[in-house]
Amino acid sequence: MVKAANLGFPRVGAHRELKKAVEAYWRGDGDAAALQQTARALRARHWRLQADAGITIVPSNDFSLYDHVLDATVTFGAVPARFAGAGASALDRKFAMARGTGDVPAMEMTKWFDTNYHYIVPELDADQQFALADEAPLDAWREAKALGIETRPVLVGPVTFLSLAKAKDGSAPIALIDRLLPVYRALLAKLAAAGVAAVQIDEPILATDLSAAQRDAFAHAYRALAAENRAITVAAYFGALGDNLPLALGLPVQGLHLDLVRGADDLEPALAGAPDGLTLSLGLVEGRNIWRTDLTRALAQVERAVARLDADRVVVAPSCSLLHCPVDLAHETDLDAELKSWLAFATQKLDEVAALAQAAGQGRAAAAAAFDASDAAAAARTGSPRVHRDAVQARLAAVDAGMSRRSTPFAARRKAQAQAFELPPLPTTTIGSFPQTADVRKARAAHRRGELGDAEYQAFLERKTDDCIRRQEDIGIDVLVHGEFERNDMVEYFGEQLDGFAFTRNGWVQSYGSRCVKPPVIFGDVARPQPMTVRWSAYAQSRTEKLMKGMLTGPVTILQWSFVRDDQPRADTCRQIALAIRDEVVDLEAAGIRLIQIDEPALREGLPLRHRAWQAYLDWATECFRLSASGVRDETQIHTHMCYSEFNDIIASIAALDADVISIETSRSDMELLDAFTRFNYPAEIGPGVYDIHSPRVPDQAEMGALIDKALQVLKPEQLWINPDCGLKTRDWPEVEAALRRMTAAAQEARARLPQRVAAE
Ligand code: GLN
Ligand code: ZN
Numbered sequence: 001m002v003k004a005a006n007l008g009f010p011r012v013g014a015h016r017e018l019k020k021a022v023e024a025y026w027r028g029d030g031d032a033a034a035l036q037q038t039a040r041a042l043r044a045r046h047w048r049l050q051a052d053a054g055i056t057i058v059p060s061n062d063f064s065l066y067d068h069v070l071d072a073t074v075t076f077g078a079v080p081a082r083f084a085g086a087g088a089s090a091l092d093r094k095f096a097m098a099r100g101t102g103d104v105p106a107m108e109m110t111k112w113f114d115t116n117y118h119y120i121v122p123e124l125d126a127d128q129q130f131a132l133a134d135e136a137p138l139d140a141w142r143e144a145k146a147l148g149i150e151t152r153p154v155l156v157g158p159v160t161f162l163s164l165a166k167a168k169d170g171s172a173p174i175a176l177i178d179r180l181l182p183v184y185r186a187l188l189a190k191l192a193a194a195g196v197a198a199v200q201i202d203e204p205i206l207a208t209d210l211s212a213a214q215r216d217a218f219a220h221a222y223r224a225l226a227a228e229n230r231a232i233t234v235a236a237y238f239g240a241l242g243d244n245l246p247l248a249l250g251l252p253v254q255g256l257h258l259d260l261v262r263g264a265d266d267l268e269p270a271l272a273g274a275p276d277g278l279t280l281s282l283g284l285v286e287g288r289n290i291w292r293t294d295l296t297r298a299l300a301q302v303e304r305a306v307a308r309l310d311a312d313r314v315v316v317a318p319s320c321s322l323l324h325c326p327v328d329l330a331h332e333t334d335l336d337a338e339l340k341s342w343l344a345f346a347t348q349k350l351d352e353v354a355a356l357a358q359a360a361g362q363g364r365a366a367a368a369a370a371f372d373a374s375d376a377a378a379a380a381r382t383g384s385p386r387v388h389r390d391a392v393q394a395r396l397a398a399v400d401a402g403m404s405r406r407s408t409p410f411a412a413r414r415k416a417q418a419q420a421f422e423l424p425p426l427p428t429t430t431i432g433s434f435p436q437t438a439d440v441r442k443a444r445a446a447h448r449r450g451e452l453g454d455a456e457y458q459a460f461l462e463r464k465t466d467d468c469i470r471r472q473e474d475i476g477i478d479v480l481v482h483g484e485f486e487r488n489d490m491v492e493y494f495g496e497q498l499d500g501f502a503f504t505r506n507g508w509v510q511s512y513g514s515r516c517v518k519p520p521v522i523f524g525d526v527a528r529p530q531p532m533t534v535r536w537s538a539y540a541q542s543r544t545e546k547l548m549k550g551m552l553t554g555p556v557t558i559l560q561w562s563f564v565r566d567d568q569p570r571a572d573t574c575r576q577i578a579l580a581i582r583d584e585v586v587d588l589e590a591a592g593i594r595l596i597q598i599d600e601p602a603l604r605e606g607l608p609l610r611h612r613a614w615q616a617y618l619d620w621a622t623e624c625f626r627l628s629a630s631g632v633r634d635e636t637q638i639h640t641h642m643c644y645s646e647f648n649d650i651i652a653s654i655a656a657l658d659a660d661v662i663s664i665e666t667s668r669s670d671m672e673l674l675d676a677f678t679r680f681n682y683p684a685e686i687g688p689g690v691y692d693i694h695s696p697r698v699p700d701q702a703e704m705g706a707l708i709d710k711a712l713q714v715l716k717p718e719q720l721w722i723n724p725d726c727g728l729k730t731r732d733w734p735e736v737e738a739a740l741r742r743m744t745a746a747a748q749e750a751r752a753r754l755p756q757r758v759a760a761e
Contacts, residue, residue, distance in 0.1 A: 002302060002314045004357035005057035005281055007200065007235055007257065008154060008321025009046045010346050011064060012510050014328045018042055019514040022065060032091055039065060047149045049347065054354030059200060060151035061140040062321060066098045066513050069119035069164065072156045076183050077131035080107065080123045098513055108166065109512055113204055113238045114609055115324055118512035122165035124173045130183045137187065141196055153196060157203035157234065158184055159217045177217045181224045188228040198231040206248050207239035208609045218247055226252040233257055233281060237320035239609045240266050249273045257281035260301060261319040267301055271308040280305060283319035285352045290325060290521060290563045292344040293352045295374040302360045316356045322346040326507035334505050339523060342377045381567060392525035396575055404626040406658060408634045410684050413660060416634040420594065421547060425754055428722045428747050429479035431641055431663055432551045432597065433729035434468045435736055440485050461486050462539065469544050471737060476744045479547045479595060482540035484729065490553045490599065491561045495520035498580055499527040521563045522573060528580035531587045538591040549639065550588040550596040555581055555624045560602035571620040581628035589632045597639035598629055604644050618653040625657045637661060643726045645669060647676040655682055663687035665725035671710040678714040686715060689725020691739055698738045704746040717754050722747040
């Protein structure tokens with residue numbers, strides 16, 4: 001019998017019950033018992049849901065109150081020493097590790113592979129000791145067992161765990177494998193003794209480029225673990241295994257899970273190379289996106305596997321944990337029926353997995369309804385005029401290389417812009433947003449509910465914008481922004497105005513801890529029916545003599561933070577978005593906006609997991625940015641903004657964006673991140689953030705002055721802009737005003753110290 005498995009289910013709950021319970025606990029509105037009660041109820045509901053859907057291999061220990069990597073760090077006894085006394089309970093200590101306390105800084109957080117889920121980075125050192133500090137995986141299994149549901153506990157694999165860890169002392173965490181393995185063995189022994197039949201060990205690191213040390217660690221670790229328990233399924237996902245496939249197939253375990261959505265090419269070599277007795281778990285239902293599976297196509301792959309291996313050695317599963325999907329499509333009452341029929345959220349994906357397993361065993365007719373609906377959706381999407389718009393396709397086909405090039409090189413543009421703007425040296429500006437205070441959020445919500453009319457809402461936003469401009473003028477900022485009060489979110493705001501996008505009511509996905517995001521759905525060809533920001537930028541410019549910078553989100557970031565259609569290459573969807581943004585840029589210029597910032601904070605996170613795929617991605621990503629930016633005259637200055645901390649390995653591509661000015665986050669690293677720009681001899685202008693907006697602390701003028709001096713040691717004065725390191729929307733006005741006044745004073749003081757040559761230029 002082909003079995004139906006799941007690898008993990010969203011924790012947050014269809015109505016974000018977990019988020020609410022965790023945040024209530026943090027606020028002191030509920031005790032630990034109430035939080036655990038909510039968590040238990042969610043786990044019970046999700047286990048039952050999976051079992052009822054026909055999933056025979058149901059995961060446990062996939063749940064977490066914050067993050068499963070953090071949980072593993074605690075289970076393995078690797079709590080950093082500074083948290084020894086933190087928190088009144090084990091629960092509070094765990095939250096302290098994730099969020100910090102007044103005195104103890106939080107552990108680092110970073111993205112889980114190429115997803116938008118963030119994990120807490122294990123902090124190890126060369127002398128690291130591990131110990132089995134709790135039995136959380138066994139507790140979870142027992143909890144399900146008590147409900148009558150047999151589950152398969154999920155563990156983060158030892159090689160992945162160490163590969164994702166960081167050592168403050170510069171040592172290589174992977175070298176700790178021999179110290180860590182006894183803890184896994186002890187845990188596996190306990191699970192086996194308790195009667196746990198099978199374990200899922202997640203090793204997504206198998207989808208990345210592995211070092212020799214990592215490869216050795218794999219072979220070595222699984223020999224040791226198999227001695228304890230052979231009923232292990234190693235789950236690899238997020239990409240093809242490719243050259244790592246032989247290694248994975250050679251692990252002495254019972255099962256290997258493959259992501260056949262992203263790694264379809266792995267199927268044939270895996271079938272050919274699977275040793276006798278190895279079960280293959282086929283990840284055929286996309287766990288990272290919201291499209292309904294083409295079941296007919298997926299079934300053909302299951303049948304190939306069954307023909308080669310026998311049904312008993314084949315399992316059907318989602319490509320990865322469903323953690324990255326919203327919970328249940330049934331709650332999307334606002335989506336039209338047709339679009340809805342094309343989608344599947346986590347709950348629907350369980351049905352798809354079950355239907356595939358059923359059809360593999362008893363024939364397609366046994367799951368006829370699911371297959372018919374899937375076929376109908378596939379046919380409708382292929383032929384739908386909502387998806388395929390001739391005008392968009394024709395325009396895309398007509399794009400030529402010249403459209404993604406400014407007509408003049410930077411040096412000439414620079415001169416034209418300097419002449420036109422007459423800015424002082426070291427000009428000051430901000431990144432775009434200003435405090436989204438309670439009144440702004442309240443007015444937006446009231447407008448959405450229809451309680452505040454369009455005209456009143458517009459008038460309110462104009463007042464906010466006026467106030468923001470007046471404050472910037474008063475502070476003495478050189479290049480102003482309108483403040484982005486009309487925007488809820490930098491992607492949603494644009495998606496809502498573009499054709500080809502849809503929005504869910506409840507399509508929440510965990511981003512980190514209790515934070516969730518609700519990505520838009522790009523279902524069809526993208527077009528801009530009318531200008532999106534021109535009204536606001538033009539209004540703002542009309543209210544000041546100073547230069548007003550227009551503010552747009554770039555095509556790569558819009559793509560990256562959405563659920564993207566799967567029926568054409570991502571690059572093509574990105575080019576369509578780029579054309580829409582291009583039109584906006586050109587319209588802003590026509591409306592008298594002379595500086596336009598196109599934010600691309602997500603450029604780096606789009607990097608593929610495999611290094612050899614980087615350049616192809618960077619090529620189309622930078623081309624899309626340029627396509628959006630290159631429709632303007634020399635005198636129009638294009639800015640971009642990025643806020644992540646690693647530029648070294650993509651600096652050539654950042655330069656290839658050919659933006660006139662880039663603002664970046666560097667204040668937290670004391671300008672060290674500027675190294676990449678100086679070593680590369682970055683040609684254009686740069687605004688390295690001089691204060692960290694992520695903290696409520698208002699830095700003093702001397703501190704910012706010192707950072708400016710540091711930047712001036714490596715950048716030419718005519719290259720340098722002075723700005724904060726990101727948008728200010730999460731801050732309060734008093735701290736923002738204080739910080740910007742000091743920033744402006746620091747810039748003025750630095751100007752006074754510049755050699756005459758520059759001041760006179
Ligand atoms: N312009 C945006 C803002 O200031 C940029 C946000 C970001 O970098 N994520 O809010
Ligand atoms: Zn930013």
